Amino acid sequence: MSVDILIERIIRLQNPSVMGLDPAPQLIPPHLLEQAQGQNPFERAANAVTLFNRGLIDAVCDILPAVKPQLACYEQLRHEGMRAYYDTVRHATQRGLFVIADAKRGDIGSTCDYYAAAHLGEVELYGERLPVFDADALTVNPYLGSDGLAPFMKTGKLLFVLTKTSNPSSGEFQDRLLEGTPLYRAVAERLAALGREGVGRFGYDNLGAVVGATYPEQLAELRRALPHTFFLVPGYGAQGGGGAEAAAAFDGRGLGAIVNSSRGIIGAWKKTGDGRHFAEAAREAALAMREELRACIGHPIGEGVRA
Amino acid sequence: MSVDILIERIIRLQNPSVMGLDPAPQLIPPHLLEQAQGQNPFERAANAVTLFNRGLIDAVCDILPAVKPQLACYEQLRHEGMRAYYDTVRHATQRGLFVIADAKRGDIGSTCDYYAAAHLGEVELYGERLPVFDADALTVNPYLGSDGLAPFMKTGKLLFVLTKTSNPSSGEFQDRLLEGTPLYRAVAERLAALGREGVGRFGYDNLGAVVGATYPEQLAELRRALPHTFFLVPGYGAQGGGGAEAAAAFDGRGLGAIVNSSRGIIGAWKKTGDGRHFAEAAREAALAMREELRACIGHPIGEGVRA
Structure with a gap:
């Protein structure tokens, strides 16, 4: 089960955090932008993104369970950027990382089938069934209903x-x-009802929720209310949430959530130099985040579950 | 003003409808799929999409004011498909069509800036400001707030x-x-408040709403409640809404909305043959839709506004 694969990696690495791969042009080290080749500025910048992401992935793949590419950053580099996205997913998968596509997609009927195929599934073309971008997980928008x-x-x-x-x-x-319930809570309860059928070996199902670390009260409330819903927690670091806020997302075993940091990791080089050592800076930042989250949890992650 | 450009085209062509360019593989005529070349099945299918869309656009550009490509159909053909999307927008623009990107995007902070740049704006790369996919309009999801x-x-x-x-x-x-108001109505009222600043020469602003023809009561209610909000109306044709249902979207001048048909136009060839005459079939279907909408409006579109 998909959620179990992610949780197993979190336990193995004792790290419930994910690196957001949001390569906005200003976060790409200048030497990579210069070094990259391409037939037009889009292809050149997209190739710089590919170099940057590969370097980041290689630097953290032994300490982080997952990466979360933000589709908007790739789309703004046109189809050339989407090619860099494709390469990023493939490279991360080859390095053993779980890939969460942050696309916030949502549509209806057959259109929704196409988005599902594009990001998680396969298409049939010329008699072959082929994976498309093939991430492991996807962020989706609930406004259109089930x-x-x-x-x-x-x-x-x-x-x-x-x-x-x-x-x-x-x-x-x-x-x-x-009708008396905050909308976010109504959405959460609908998810809990829809996900009820399949709970994996850690008690979580495949229908997770995005809940921001910037709203620790609601995070704690939803953690209590939704014992089978795995959380993706943005808002740590640059957006202002800290480890203490994010800690409300975890259950008593230190499971139940993965906390994202994007700029705080991939842009860590900006505090230390000209970007030539971006990979080392990212690794340092990822280790610091791991230590902070571990300290907030206060005991081994998944304690007891392997017994 | 963007909405005025669309309304002017609607009045000039006396046609408040838009062709949805949703080239799912099963809607592409078999001879185009065969004829298309490519280095892999994605590139080959994407090239078939390009041929299909160019044929459709050329067939209707003198009778329709706009096209609405559905991004999911292009994304499911990987970055090769996004290249076909880019070509489609460019070709439609060259033929004088207003392009509504149906992407249903929505995100926060800087990420939202990147989506805006990707679909409607420009990016700065290597010292140049460059348009990206450069559509004229975009569908967006309100769940994240203003x-x-x-x-x-x-x-x-x-x-x-x-x-x-x-x-x-x-x-x-x-x-x-x-709090006593349906959520859709709360969203609509928020839009009306946000859009208040800039109303164009026909009384509509740039912050439109998607309201389905499959819910004619709500469509009529929202038309009355939101005199400055321009509507994009899906659900006509294949989804079950007819001209009578869609007619509730128009104001007394026959303005205020554009009605979409996708499969009903681009898949019209499926009722008539093997797809070799897909362009003629699409034109016939688009003309029939125009006549139905005109009949429901019952008087010249925009009557009085040019006086």
Whole structure:
């Protein structure tokens, strides 16, 4: 089961964190942008992204269980950027990392089938069934209701449904009361109902939720209310959430969540130099984050579950 | 103003409809799939999509004001498919069509800036400012609140925010009462408030809404409630909505909305033959849709506004 694969890696590495691969142009070390070749500025920048991501992945693949590429960063480099995305997923997979595609997709009917195929599944072309971008997990948007989720669920892979997001205006709709319950909570309860069928060996199902570290109260509330829902927790680091805030996402075993840091890891080189040592800086930042989360959990992650 | 450009084309062609360019593999005529060349099945299928879309665009560009490519169909053909999407936008623009990118994107902070740049704006690479996919309008998802909309609004282009979608489960969250008001209505009112600043010469602003023809009551309610919000109306044709249902989207001048048909136009060849005459079949279907909508409106579109 998809969620079990991620949890097993988290336990093995004793690290419940994920590196966000959000290679905005200003985060790419200048020497990589210069060094990269291409037939046009898009291809050249996309090739710089590929070099950057490969370096980052190689630097952390023995200490981190997962990476989370942010699709927007690749889309803004046109189809050339999407090629860099494809290469990134493949390289991360080859290095043993679990890949969470942060695409926040959501659509209806057959269109939703196509998104599911694109990001998690396969397409049939010229008599062959072929994987497309082939990530391990995907972030999805719930506004369209459960027929916007079903095609993704059919892939059998892990989903993270936007529930309580980390941004300042997330409360504008998500916190408003829907027949007495905040909307984010109504979404969470719907997920719990839909996911009920398949719980894996750690007690979690494949229908996870995105809950921001910037709202620690709601994070703690949802952790209590949703014992089978695995959380993806953005908002750590650059967005202002710390380890203490994120810690509310974990269950008593230190399981149940994975905390994301993007700029804090991939942009760590900006504090130390001109970017020539971006990989070392990222590794240092990833180790520091691991230590902070471990300290907040306070005991071995998954204690007891392997007994 | 972006919405004015679309409305002017609708009036000039007396046609408030848009062709959805959703080239799922089963809608592509077999001879195009065979004829297309490529170094792998993705590139070959993507080249078939390009041939198909160019043929469709050339067949309707004198009778339709707009096209609406559905991003999921291109993403499922990997980066090769995104290249076909890029070509499609460019070709449609060259033929004078207004391009609505149906991507249903939504994210927060800088990530949302990147999506806005990718689909509507420009990026700066190697000292140059360059357009990326460069559509004229975009569908977006409101779940993240207004800081998930602001970066798109800054582009100055037309947005269609998912409000009451056409799918069967759209009511699951959208119809539930949020402090006494259905969520879709709360979203609509937020849009009206955000869009208030800039109304164009026809009384509409750049912050439009997606409202499905499959829910004619809500469509009529929202038309009355939101006099400055331009609607994109899916659900006509294959999804079950007819001209009578869609007609509730128009104001007294026959303005205020554009109705989409995808399969009904681009897949019209399936009823008539082997696909060799797909372009003629699409044109016939587009003309029939135009006549049906004109008949429902019952008077010249935009009557009085040019006076």
